[in-house]
Amino acid sequence: MAKTRQELIKEIELSLGGGMIDVELDPEHYNLAIDKALSKYRQRSSRSTEESFVAITLKEEIQDYVLPTEVIEVKDIYRRQTGSFGSGVGADIEPFEAAYLNTYMLHSGRAGGLATFEAYHSFREHIGKMFGSEYLFTWKPWNNTLNIHRKVKANDDVFVHCYNYKPDVTLITDTYSASWIREWSTSEAKMMLAEARGKFASIAGPQGGTTLNAEVLRADAAQSFQSLEEELKTYVDGGDPLGFVIG
Secondary structure, eight states, X not given: OOSSHXXXXXXXXXXXXXXXXXXXXXXXXXXXXXXXXXXXXXXXXXXXXXXXXXXXXXXXXXXXXXXXXXXXXXEEEEESOSSOOSSSOOSOOOHHHHHHHIIIIISTTOSOHHHHHHHHHHHHHHHHHHHTOSOOEEEETTTXXXXXXXXXXXXXXXXXXXXXXXXXXXXXXXXXXXXXXXXXXXXXXXXXXXXXXXXXXXXXXXXXXXXXXXXXXXXXXHHHHHHHHHHHHTTXXXXXXXXXXXX
8 A cells, every 4th residue: 555645646657557568647637636536536525524623713803704715614612611701711610510519519429410500501602502512603614714703802722623625645555545536546657548548549660550558548438437327326446335314
């Protein structure tokens, strides 16, 4: 299995007969084939993304923040406060500490700790809905901009819960995606060779013309594309299948 892009390029070249015959592809063609395979895989497979948290600091009077280009979706924004709703550290309450004190000091071992924690948590959630403890936002994927629907009054450290693309090297070396990307890249390379060799029906030789295999390469590449598309539809690569759709 290839560990780097250069190793994958070497595998593709050998699959096309490199070393035995002269393959007319340049390094730019191999890189283009791999880029097209990665782009197709990221478009169709859930295994091309991963869940992550990005730590950012919201600045005073700034509402727009540009995230890395790898981020494709923002799920939520988490603030560091647990009990208070200000931007500073202030006098915060730790709900687990409150449950501990309630259980071991007030009730002396009797039941009631979890009930107190649940009551406090519900109270905090209700107060948060009334007074805006969470940030409302709009994610603009076309320019990777996160817009905060609030005028930030002071610097605030937050965690952005998001989904981002896996790096190229991760997909190339992954047990499930590596073989798919290698096969699709090889098919793209075959299609490029077919386009080049299809310009001439044959080439002159000492014993007459030599017929080129452009049509064979084109048909083989088209068949591979179809079978690889079917693999993504049936989640052979280990992607998450679709859930139930009601209605």
